[in-house]
Amino acid sequence: MNRGKNLQKLREETFDICVIGAGATGAGVALDAALRGFRVALIEKEDFASETSSKSTKLIHGGVRYLEQAFKNLDFGQLKQVRHGLAERHFVLSNAPHLARPLGIITPVFSWFEGLYFSIGLVMYGWFAKNDTLPKARWLSKKETLDRIKNMSSRIHSGVLYYDGQLDDARYCLALVQSADKAGAAVANYTEVLGFEKEASGQLTAVKVRERNSGDVFSIKSRLFINCTGVFSDKIRLMANPQEVPRIRPSKGVHIILKKEYLNGSEAILIPKTKDGRVVFVIPFEGIVMVGTTDTPDNRTDAEPVLESAEVDYLLETISPFLNKVPAKSEVQAGFGGLRPLLAANRKDTKSLLRDHEIEHDHASNLLSVLGGKWTTFRLMAQDAVDEACRILETERTCKTPDHKLHGADKAGDGQSELEELTTKSGISEESVIHLKSKYGDQAGAVLALCEDNTGLAALIHKDYPYIKAEALYAARYEMAVTLRDFFARRIRFELTDWQATIDSVETVALIMAGELLWDESFTKNQIEDYRKQLGNFISEAS
Numbered sequence: 269m270n271r272g273k274n275l276q277k278l279r280e281e282t283f284d285i286c287v288i289g290a291g292a293t294g295a296g297v298a299l300d301a302a303l304r305g306f307r308v309a310l311i312e313k314e315d316f317a318s319e320t321s322s323k324s325t326k327l328i329h330g331g332v333r334y335l336e337q338a339f340k341n342l343d344f345g346q347l348k349q350v351r352h353g354l355a356e357r358h359f360v361l362s363n364a365p366h367l368a369r370p371l372g373i374i375t376p377v378f379s380w381f382e383g384l385y386f387s388i389g390l391v392m393y394g395w396f397a398k399n400d401t402l403p404k405a406r407w408l409s410k411k412e413t414l415d416r417i418k419n420m421s422s423r424i425h426s427g428v429l430y431y432d433g434q435l436d437d438a439r440y441c442l443a444l445v446q447s448a449d450k451a452g453a454a455v456a457n458y459t460e461v462l463g464f465e466k467e468a469s470g471q472l473t474a475v476k477v478r479e480r481n482s483g484d485v486f487s488i489k490s491r492l493f494i495n496c497t498g499v500f501s502d503k504i505r506l507m508a509n510p511q512e513v514p515r516i517r518p519s520k521g522v523h524i525i526l527k528k529e530y531l532n533g534s535e536a537i538l539i540p541k542t543k544d545g546r547v548v549f550v551i552p553f554e555g556i557v558m559v560g561t562t563d564t565p566d567n568r569t570d571a572e573p574v575l576e577s578a579e580v581d582y583l584l585e586t587i588s589p590f591l592n593k594v595p596a597k598s599e600v601q602a603g604f605g606g607l608r609p610l611l612a613a614n615r616k617d618t619k620s621l622l623r624d625h626e627i628e629h630d631h632a633s634n635l636l637s638v639l640g641g642k643w644t645t646f647r648l649m650a651q652d653a654v655d656e657a658c659r660i661l662e663t664e665r666t667c668k669t670p671d672h673k674l675h676g677a678d679k680a681g682d683g684q685s686e687l688e689e690l691t692t693k694s695g696i697s698e699e700s701v702i703h704l705k706s707k708y709g710d711q712a713g714a715v716l717a718l719c720e721d722n723t724g725l726a727a728l729i730h731k732d733y734p735y736i737k738a739e740a741l742y743a744a745r746y747e748m749a750v751t752l753r754d755f756f757a758r759r760i761r762f763e764l765t766d767w768q769a770t771i772d773s774v775e776t777v778a779l780i781m782a783g784e785l786l787w788d789e790s791f792t793k794n795q796i797e798d799y800r801k802q803l804g805n806f807i808s809e810a811s
C-alpha cells in the first residue's frame with residue numbers, strides 16, 4: 269500500500285463510494301464495493317482497526333449465549349442471529365486461514381445434570397452450522413478435561429467441548445484493507461472527516477477531511493458516502509443531517525492478559541454464568557492467556573476505554589473458582605478495553621440488546637450508515653450495505669466476497685517445505701517463522717527477504733517473544749504503519765501481550781521506523797517518550 273499515492277488519488281478523483289471508518293465494517297464495505305467494480309475511497313481518522321475492531325474477544329461465533337436466550341425466550345430473532353453468525357464463521361475462517369483458526373472451547377460443569385444441559389445446547393449449536401468442517405461438540409470426562417486444560421480446577425465434574433473460530437482481529441482488518449487497496453480502492457489512515465459539503469437540498473457532495481500528519485485539509489468528492497464509524501456513527505449522522513436522532517449506545521468491555529501457565533492448554537474455557545449473568549472466556553492467544561469480557565454502558569467515546577483496576581478485580585474474582593493455580597493482580601501483564609457499537613433499543617440492559625446490524629439510508633442527506641453488528645458478521649454487513657448502495661446508485665452488481673481470499677491467503681504455497689526453506693535461509697528460530705507464517709501468510713517470505721540485505725533485521729525485538737526487527741521495517745514500508753503504536757498494538761500484538769516488554773522494546777523499533785519514515789531526532793525522541801508514557805499510564809490505571 270502506498271499512502272502518498274493514495275492521498276493524491278483522494279484529492280484528485282471523484283469516487284462512486286467513499287467509506288468513512290476503517291474498522292471491520294468499513295474495511296469490509298470497501299473491499300466488497302471495490303470487488304464489484306466501484307471507484308472506492310476508504311478513510312480512517314486514526315489507524316486501521318484502532319478502535320473497537322482491535323479490542324474484541326477475537327471469537328468468530330454464532331453466540332452460544334444467544335442460542336440459549338432464543339430457546340428460553342422463544343425469540344426467533346436471536347435464533348436468526350445465531351444462524352447468520354455460524355454461516356459467516358465459515359467465510360471468515362476460509363478466506364484468511366493464516367489469520368483465523370478453529371478454537372476448541374471447554375465449558376466446565378459441576379454436576380451430571382449441568383453436563384447434560386450444556387451437551388444438548390452445544391450439540392444443537394453445531395447443528396445450526398451448515399457447510400463447515402469444525403468438529404462437533406462432545407461431553408468430556410473429568411480426566412480428559414483436566415488433561416486438556418491443566419490449570420482447570422479439579423473440583424469440576426466434567427467438561428463439554430465445542431468449537432468456534434478465533435482471529436487476530438487487527439491483522440484481519442489490515443488484510444481487508446490491503447485486499448481493498450489491491451482491488452483498486454484509495455485507502456488512507458490518519459485522514460479524519462471534519463464535515464460534509466452539501467447541495468442546497470441537503471444532499472452530500474463531498475467530505476472535508478484533515479490529513480493528520482501534515483494537518484492539510486482537503487475535500488473528497490463522491491456520489492455516495494457510507495458511514496462505518498462504529499461507536500462514532502451518531503457524530504457522522506449528525507454532521508450529515510442535524511435532525512437525526514442518536515442510535516448508538518456504547519458498552520465497554522475489557523480483557524486482562526496473563527501468562528500461559530494460567531490456562532496450560534491449547535483450548536479455551538467458557539465460564540457460562542458470572543454473578544451478573546454474563547459469560548467470560550479464558551482464551552489462549554499469541555502465547556498468552558486472554559480473559560474477558562465485561563459489559564458496562566459507557567458513553568465516553570472521546571477518551572480511550574482503558575482497563576481499570578476494579579475491572580481487573582472483577583475478572584480475577586470471576587475466573588478464580590475455575591482454576592487450580594490462581595493469578596495475583598500483580599501478575600496481570602497487559603489488558604485492553606473497547607466499546608461495543610450497540611444499537612439503541614427500548615430495553616435498559618445492554619446485555620439484552622441484539623448484536624444485530626442495520627443499514628440506514630437518510631434520504632435527506634443520502635448518507636448510508638452501517639450500524640451495530642459484530643466482527644463475525646462484517647462480511648454480511650458489507651454485502652447488505654453495498655447491495656443498498658447499488659440500489660441508490662441504480663446499478664446491479666453481484667457480491668464477490670463469499671469466496672474472495674484475502675491478502676496473504678491468495679497465493680497457493682506449500683506450507684511445510686516453504687517453512688523449512690525460510691528457516692534455513694534466514695537463520696531465525698522456528699518459533700519466529702511459525703509466527704511470521706501465521707501473521708503474514710504467503711507474504712512471510714517478503715518479510716524475511718528484508719533480512720537478506722541487512723542480516724541484523726533477523727534479530728528478535730525482545731528476547732522472550734518471536735517478533736523480529738524486519739517486521740517493523742515491513743510495517744512502515746508496506747503496511748502503512750505511521751506511529752510506534754500502530755506497529756506494537758496492531759501490526760504485531762505486542763502491546764496486548766506484555767506492557768513492560770513493550771516499553772523495553774520501544775527504542776529498538778523507533779530507530780528502524782525512523783530510518784524508513786525519515787523521522788528526525790527530536791520527533792523520534794518525542795514518539796518514544798509519548799508512547800512509553802502512555803504504556804505507563806495503562807499500567808497505573810490497571811493496578
Ligand SMILES: Cc1cc2nc3c(=O)[nH]c(=O)nc-3n(C[C@H](O)[C@H](O)[C@H](O)COP(=O)(O)OP(=O)(O)OC[C@H]3O[C@@H](n4cnc5c(N)ncnc54)[C@H](O)[C@@H]3O)c2cc1C
Pocket residue numbers: 288289290291292293294311312313314315316317318319320321322323324325326327328329459460461462496497498499500519520521522561605606607608609640641642643644645
Ligand atoms: C470487548 C468487546 C469484545 C468483542 N468481542 C467480539 C467477538 O469476540 N466476536 C465478534 O464477532 N465481535 C466482537 N465484538 C464486536 C466487534 O468488535 C465490533 O462489532 C466491531 O469491531 C465493530 O467494528 P466497526 O468497524 O463497526 O467499528 P470500529 O472498529 O470502531 O471502527 C470504526 C472506525 O471509524 C473511525 N472513525 C470514527 N470517526 C471518524 C471520522 N470522523 N473520520 C474517519 N474515521 C472515523 C474510527 O477511528 C474507527 O477506526 C466485541 C466488541 C467489544 C467491545
